[in-house]
Amino acid sequence: MATIKDVAKKAGVSVATVSRAINGKGYVHEDTRKQIDEAIRELNYKPNEVARSLFNKKSRLIGLILPDIRNPFFPELARGVEDEMQEHGFRLIIGNADEKLEKELDYIETFKQNNVIGLISASTNEVLSHYDNLSFPLVLLDRTSVEHPSVYANGLDGGRLAAKELVSRGCKRISVLKGPVETQTARDRFKGAVDELYTANVHFDVMTTSFAFQEAEYWAKELFSKYPDTDGVIASNDVVAAAVLHEAHRLGKQIPEDLQIIGYDDIPFSQFLYPPLSTIRQPAYDMGREAAKLLIKLMDGKKVENKNILLPVQFIERQTTRKVERDD
Amino acid sequence: MATIKDVAKKAGVSVATVSRAINGKGYVHEDTRKQIDEAIRELNYKPNEVARSLFNKKSRLIGLILPDIRNPFFPELARGVEDEMQEHGFRLIIGNADEKLEKELDYIETFKQNNVIGLISASTNEVLSHYDNLSFPLVLLDRTSVEHPSVYANGLDGGRLAAKELVSRGCKRISVLKGPVETQTARDRFKGAVDELYTANVHFDVMTTSFAFQEAEYWAKELFSKYPDTDGVIASNDVVAAAVLHEAHRLGKQIPEDLQIIGYDDIPFSQFLYPPLSTIRQPAYDMGREAAKLLIKLMDGKKVENKNILLPVQFIERQTTRKVERDD
DNA sequence: TTGAAAGCGATACCAG
DNA sequence: CTGGTATCGCTTTCAA
Numbered sequence: 001m002a003t004i005k006d007v008a009k010k011a012g013v014s015v016a017t018v019s020r021a022i023n024g025k026g027y028v029h030e031d032t033r034k035q036i037d038e039a040i041r042e043l044n045y046k047p048n049e050v051a052r053s054l055f056n057k058k059s060r061l062i063g064l065i066l067p068d069i070r071n072p073f074f075p076e077l078a079r080g081v082e083d084e085m086q087e088h089g090f091r092l093i094i095g096n097a098d099e100k101l102e103k104e105l106d107y108i109e110t111f112k113q114n115n116v117i118g119l120i121s122a123s124t125n126e127v128l129s130h131y132d133n134l135s136f137p138l139v140l141l142d143r144t145s146v147e148h149p150s151v152y153a154n155g156l157d158g159g160r161l162a163a164k165e166l167v168s169r170g171c172k173r174i175s176v177l178k179g180p181v182e183t184q185t186a187r188d189r190f191k192g193a194v195d196e197l198y199t200a201n202v203h204f205d206v207m208t209t210s211f212a213f214q215e216a217e218y219w220a221k222e223l224f225s226k227y228p229d230t231d232g233v234i235a236s237n238d239v240v241a242a243a244v245l246h247e248a249h250r251l252g253k254q255i256p257e258d259l260q261i262i263g264y265d266d267i268p269f270s271q272f273l274y275p276p277l278s279t280i281r282q283p284a285y286d287m288g289r290e291a292a293k294l295l296i297k298l299m300d301g302k303k304v305e306n307k308n309i310l311l312p313v314q315f316i317e318r319q320t321t322r323k324v325e326r327d328d
Numbered sequence: 329m330a331t332i333k334d335v336a337k338k339a340g341v342s343v344a345t346v347s348r349a350i351n352g353k354g355y356v357h358e359d360t361r362k363q364i365d366e367a368i369r370e371l372n373y374k375p376n377e378v379a380r381s382l383f384n385k386k387s388r389l390i391g392l393i394l395p396d397i398r399n400p401f402f403p404e405l406a407r408g409v410e411d412e413m414q415e416h417g418f419r420l421i422i423g424n425a426d427e428k429l430e431k432e433l434d435y436i437e438t439f440k441q442n443n444v445i446g447l448i449s450a451s452t453n454e455v456l457s458h459y460d461n462l463s464f465p466l467v468l469l470d471r472t473s474v475e476h477p478s479v480y481a482n483g484l485d486g487g488r489l490a491a492k493e494l495v496s497r498g499c500k501r502i503s504v505l506k507g508p509v510e511t512q513t514a515r516d517r518f519k520g521a522v523d524e525l526y527t528a529n530v531h532f533d534v535m536t537t538s539f540a541f542q543e544a545e546y547w548a549k550e551l552f553s554k555y556p557d558t559d560g561v562i563a564s565n566d567v568v569a570a571a572v573l574h575e576a577h578r579l580g581k582q583i584p585e586d587l588q589i590i591g592y593d594d595i596p597f598s599q600f601l602y603p604p605l606s607t608i609r610q611p612a613y614d615m616g617r618e619a620a621k622l623l624i625k626l627m628d629g630k631k632v633e634n635k636n637i638l639l640p641v642q643f644i645e646r647q648t649t650r651k652v653e654r655d656d
Numbered sequence: 657t658t659g660a661a662a663g664c665g666a667t668a669c670c671a672g
Numbered sequence: 673c674t675g676g677t678a679t680c681g682c683t684t685t686c687a688a
Contacts, residue, residue, distance in 0.1 A: 001463075003665055014675040019667055026668085027673045049441035050382045051665030054680050059378075061442070069403040070596065078397060082424055086431075091438045094422040096410055103414075110419045112329075113377035114389070114442070135329075213596040242600035249602050268398065268541040272570035274577050274602035331681055342659045347683055354684090355657050379681030383664050 002043035010039035063111035080288020137298035149307040155185040159192025171232030216243035238263040275319035330371035338367035391439035408616020465626035477635040483513040487520025499560030507564040544571035566591035603647030
């Protein structure tokens, strides 16, 4: 690997001049610049990011914390973040926290130690105190908080929407599946659903489930054993919805005649389920991109008027809900 | 952030001694060590990885290149790698190459510039020449090559198995869906299927498809428009299989009576499809872990006798294939 | 057993 | 417009 010294020697100038040329700071004579460019090309010189980082106390790395990389919702978020960052010349370190605080802290430490210049976290941990004294800006993703900038989707609407669509399609005994997390958005989501159900005066039961594949099947069985008469399920996410759908088939239920199901997230797979899953869509990719944009503004020290960006959710009608509205 | 200097001052020793104490190299008096430990604790000192990295030309970072983070197979691989690396105190930088050479090169550059000490690549790019002059060890994952160490699954068996199971279940007009990539494992897979089909003297058609969600649906439609009479599909992966299954439903086909489908990979979602997807399982998580183990050995400079680790695949019988074998 | 000092590769101040 | 040099935080001789 060629160093700046090699370039300086080859170009017959000092390292200081090379540095100025590379960074476009300070004066460099046109002719000198050419010599330097030439030398750089010949040596295939690339500045050493580590040395830069040591001096500047800044890398070009961005940290991204995901709760569970196996849940397709999060890679989608990640892609949004990545695409935006890529366009600005930043690189991503993805940390999979596995919904464990310890791993999350580990990654934060790694990020600090590698001089990341910004952090986006979709952590599902209830407490956020470990984000308090960071030396770089932070954006929360898929969650919100008054203390930190954030990009999230409208959970209240989401919950409400899910409930409304089910009620308007004639469900009488609805099961609300709650995720395991206690973030504001999760609470909103739950509140939205419950509020709507109260208002509509429809009977409902609540069950708390995991979000993960490994346990989704267990919860689906549990659901039908506890509430065998349920005729409408508001799932905690699409993964759980898929498991519920699967279990419903196993039990010989007709979907959507006997049972209607609404998922949450709209991951790519949901369209391929049978019947295709009706769900509340969170604009994951856009959320990621927005979070990246916000973080970039913050890193640039720009004034940001709106630090908490709320994105809309949307009911995606497919075929786990009945086609025609009716009031029975 | 406290530096080694602060620790030295607080402990009343020189930075050299602190360094020795931290790294357990050279002599440090027991009492001095205690002082230092004490100071470290009080100051909550963490060595600056960047400075270390600059000096050593080595970080504790491992690069991981994934072709497409949205395809659930790859997060699964990533988890295997991550878990093993985590246990050894290494950290992962995940780069999503998006099946584009340019992005892949970009990440490799980032990895070099950040002094990664090892690289695992699941790249699907046909050429590998950009991996030739690396200053750190490389392990190929989910592909193989004579020049580089690798961990991969048995494609020949996989293809053969898929074909055999379909043939033995009475398929007469099989469609073989080929992935878009030209890696050895992909070729093996295809060859395995075709060989078996030839041997069994069963009619088959071949179609090349993408692996991605976005295009899977298109290919599924294409498949049935080109080969409406097909009664058995060997899909390029589970994502494509899901799309085929979906399209088959749309066309009113009975699965597995009219049409049998075998996927590839066995991603977590496949069990929730309807009917649950029969597929060839690649042990993704284990593959990731093995790759990590192999890389660690390589980084340690250990002699590795077997540089190309082949893992077995397995037919997972679910319900897109018929239950009973029959010969018609 | 310890510490002074050189150096990893780059940046930026300050003189010239 | 250019170059010498201190500096970033840490590791590692080498001498004491």
